[in-house]
Amino acid sequence: MRKCGRLLSFLSLASALSAQPIAVRAGRLIDPETGTSAANQLIVVENGRILRIGGAAPANAETIDLSGMSVLPGLVDAHNHLALTYKRDPENNSYYLTSVMDSTAIRAIQAVSNGITMMSSGFTVVRDLGNNANYADSAMRIAVEQGWVPGPTVINSGIIIGGMGGQFTPVPERFSLVYPEYLDADTPEEIVKAVRKNVLFGAKVIKIMVDAKPYGYTVDEMKLFITEAAKSGMKVAGHVQTRAGAARAIEAGIWSIEHSTALDDAAHKLMAQKGIWRVGTETPLSDYYQPNAERFTRTVDGLKNAYANHVKLAFSTDADYYIPGMTRGQVVIDFLKTWKAAGIPAPEILKIMTINGYQVCDLYDRRGPIKPGLPADLIAVPGNPLTDIDALRDVRFVMKDGMVFKRDGVMTPEKFFHSGPVNGWRIH
Numbered sequence: 139m140r141k142c143g144r145l146l147s148f149l150s151l152a153s154a155l156s157a158q159p160i161a162v163r164a165g166r167l168i169d170p171e172t173g174t175s176a177a178n179q180l181i182v183v184e185n186g187r188i189l190r191i192g193g194a195a196p197a198n199a200e201t202i203d204l205s206g207m208s209v210l211p212g213l214v215d216a217h218n219h220l221a222l223t224y225k226r227d228p229e230n231n232s233y234y235l236t237s238v239m240d241s242t243a244i245r246a247i248q249a250v251s252n253g254i255t256m257m258s259s260g261f262t263v264v265r266d267l268g269n270n271a272n273y274a275d276s277a278m279r280i281a282v283e284q285g286w287v288p289g290p291t292v293i294n295s296g297i298i299i300g301g302m303g304g305q306f307t308p309v310p311e312r313f314s315l316v317y318p319e320y321l322d323a324d325t326p327e328e329i330v331k332a333v334r335k336n337v338l339f340g341a342k343v344i345k346i347m348v349d350a351k352p353y354g355y356t357v358d359e360m361k362l363f364i365t366e367a368a369k370s371g372m373k374v375a376g377h378v379q380t381r382a383g384a385a386r387a388i389e390a391g392i393w394s395i396e397h398s399t400a401l402d403d404a405a406h407k408l409m410a411q412k413g414i415w416r417v418g419t420e421t422p423l424s425d426y427y428q429p430n431a432e433r434f435t436r437t438v439d440g441l442k443n444a445y446a447n448h449v450k451l452a453f454s455t456d457a458d459y460y461i462p463g464m465t466r467g468q469v470v471i472d473f474l475k476t477w478k479a480a481g482i483p484a485p486e487i488l489k490i491m492t493i494n495g496y497q498v499c500d501l502y503d504r505r506g507p508i509k510p511g512l513p514a515d516l517i518a519v520p521g522n523p524l525t526d527i528d529a530l531r532d533v534r535f536v537m538k539d540g541m542v543f544k545r546d547g548v549m550t551p552e553k554f555f556h557s558g559p560v561n562g563w564r565i566h
């Protein structure tokens with residue numbers, strides 16, 4: 139039995155490796171880094187990676203005709219919560235109740251489903267910043283990387299680390315319920331242990347609560363997070379909601395500040411100077427999740443100010459809720475409204491949604507751009523997002539790791555499903 143299994147996994151790996159090359163004909167190939175495009179380009183994909191751009195199609199290649207479309211690299215949401223879905227019914231949009239009622243297992247499955255809809259909307263990379271029960275985010279990422287299910291490349295945080303009580307307000311009487319949604323770390327020893335625990339259980343970025351509680355984290359405590367995370371090659375993302383918290387996080391040299399409500403002109407100037415990412419999670423005006431027009435105006439003004447100050451910006455959503463009739467991917471792409479309202483030109487928004495996204499995920503030299511040697515992640519839309527950013531709302535084609543996920547506007551993910559870990563079981 140065991141021998142037979144080994145033989146089968148060898149055969150499936152061998153067949154994956156000997157895959158036929160693919161020649162993608164792009165009517166318009168967009169380079170978001172320069173904001174330029176080139177007509178009628180040929181992209182040759184082999185063994186899941188981009189082999190070359192240009193030249194003739196290999197004789198034995200499968201041809202994919204996107205000659206009527208714009209082809210571009212996949213999009214990035216730099217702040218999502220794939221394994222959290224709070225709802226009006228039954229929990230009145232209180233994620234505290236969601237965390238009590240939805241098991242880690244169902245939340246991992248939600249993450250897979252949300253990841254699939256993100257891919258369908260063109261997002262091939264998602265940075266997932268916690269609230270995922272007991273590492274549902276790691277389970278989902280591993281399932282994608284081992285080859286069980288289709289999904290975006292996920293940079294996940296594991297459990298959010300904070301001072302006692304995490305982010306819950308009010309703190310539940312049964313205090314133990316804070317765990318596993320948050321990991322308490324109140325002393326230097328606990329900070330080191332909490333980072334190491336997340337490393338062990340599959341985190342790819344460390345997320346901390348800078349100032350959700352009055353005691354927050356000091357500059358020195360955040361520096362300890364940064365050095366401990368760096369030992370495992372990870373960056374530290376900080377949830378910030380007060381001006382004082384922002385000032386401390388900037389002084390500590392944090393990698394990214396999550397959310398924008400506490401960021402003013404002075405903070406933006408310092409962030410630009412120190413190269414700190416602004417992952418602003420700028421929610422658009424909507425009856426369902428942001429009905430307050432004044433708040434939306436403040437969000438837009440903040441984004442304008444950050445852009446004018448040349449702060450490093452990431453497209454990010456904080457999407458963690460269900461809107462009836464919309465997939466997670468549709469909720470996320472709707473955030474284009476805020477970026478348009480801020481008057482940021484389409485080529486800049488596109489660069490922020492791609493190049494900046496790979497950079498804030500610390501992936502840029504390994505995945506994202508359409509360049510020889512990198513994994514073949516690409517999408518196609520009928521319009522031209524360099525002139526009309528809303529063209530991104532109509533993603534008709536998605537390729538991930540050289541496998542077609544969506545074609546002619548229909549998800550066709552058959553190649554992503556295996557009955558074993560085809561990319562190796564050691565991925566964790």
Ligand SMILES: [Zn+2]
Nearest residue numbers: 217219267456
């Ligand atoms: Zn969040």
